[in-house]
Amino acid sequence: MHAAKAVDQRAREEIERAVAEAETLTSAELVCAIATESGRYDRAESLIGFALALVALSLAHVALAEPAADWMSGPSLALGWETAAAVLGFIAGSVLASYVHPLRRMVVGAREMEQEVQRAARSVFAQASVALTRGGTGVLIYVSLFERMVLILADSRAYQALGAASVESLRDLAVQHLRRGEYVETFIRTLRAAGERLAASLPAQRQSNPDELSNKVLVFPVRP
Structure with missing residues (x-):
C-alpha cells in the first residue's frame, strides 16, 4: 500500500482535525507521519x-x-x-x-524492519522539529505501511507525562488498527487517546496554547 493512497486528501483533513481536537486538551504538540516503507531492503x-x-x-x-x-x-x-x-x-x-x-x-527479518522503522522515525522527528517546542512537549506518531509498524516518539516532558507503559499502549492501539487496514482510524484513535492521557499532566493553557507545529499529516512515498 502506498502512503498517498492509504491517506488521501480527505483522510488527511480528517486526521488534521483530530490533531487539532486533541491539542485542545493538552499543551503537547502532536505530529502524524506515514511512510510507504522505512527501509529499501x-x-x-x-x-x-x-x-x-x-x-x-x-x-x-x-x-x-x-x-x-x-x-x-x-x-x-x-x-x-x-x-x-x-x-x-x-x-x-x-x-x-x-x-x-x-x-x-517474507524474506526481511523482523529485527531489520524494527531497526529501519526506528531510524526513519528518528529522522522524521528531527525533520519535523518535534524536539524544538518550547516546553519539550512534542509527540510523533509514525506509521510505516510495509513493515506494519508504528513508533511513537515523545520529547522529554511529553514522555515524562505519558510514561513508558502509556507510550507502548498507544503504539499497540495504533498497530491494532493498522493491521486491520484502518489507516485513518490508526491515527484518530491514537490521537484521541494520547490527548486524553497528556491532558492529565500537560493540560492546555487557558491563557495561551500556541500551535507550535503544523497539524498537517507528513506523507513519505519513499523512505524518510
Missing part, C-alpha cells in the same frame, strides 16, 4: 531475484535437454540461453519483490 529483493533466477535456469536447462530442442542445444547456444534465462529471472524477481510487498516481507 535491497538484500531481500536480491534474494528473491536469485531464487527466481535459479528457477528460470532450471527450466531452461530442462527445456534445452529435450530432443525437440536439439536445434538450439549446442554447448554455446545452450549456455547462452541458460545465462539469459538466469539474468531475466533475477531481474523479474527483483522487480516483483519491489512491488509485491507480502513477497518481500
Whole structure:
C-alpha cells in the first residue's frame, strides 16, 4: 500500500482535525507521519531475484535437454540461453519483490524492519522539529505501511507525562488498527487517546496554547 493512497486528501483533513481536537486538551504538540516503507531492503529483493533466477535456469536447462530442442542445444547456444534465462529471472524477481510487498516481507527479518522503522522515525522527528517546542512537549506518531509498524516518539516532558507503559499502549492501539487496514482510524484513535492521557499532566493553557507545529499529516512515498 502506498502512503498517498492509504491517506488521501480527505483522510488527511480528517486526521488534521483530530490533531487539532486533541491539542485542545493538552499543551503537547502532536505530529502524524506515514511512510510507504522505512527501509529499501535491497538484500531481500536480491534474494528473491536469485531464487527466481535459479528457477528460470532450471527450466531452461530442462527445456534445452529435450530432443525437440536439439536445434538450439549446442554447448554455446545452450549456455547462452541458460545465462539469459538466469539474468531475466533475477531481474523479474527483483522487480516483483519491489512491488509485491507480502513477497518481500517474507524474506526481511523482523529485527531489520524494527531497526529501519526506528531510524526513519528518528529522522522524521528531527525533520519535523518535534524536539524544538518550547516546553519539550512534542509527540510523533509514525506509521510505516510495509513493515506494519508504528513508533511513537515523545520529547522529554511529553514522555515524562505519558510514561513508558502509556507510550507502548498507544503504539499497540495504533498497530491494532493498522493491521486491520484502518489507516485513518490508526491515527484518530491514537490521537484521541494520547490527548486524553497528556491532558492529565500537560493540560492546555487557558491563557495561551500556541500551535507550535503544523497539524498537517507528513506523507513519505519513499523512505524518510
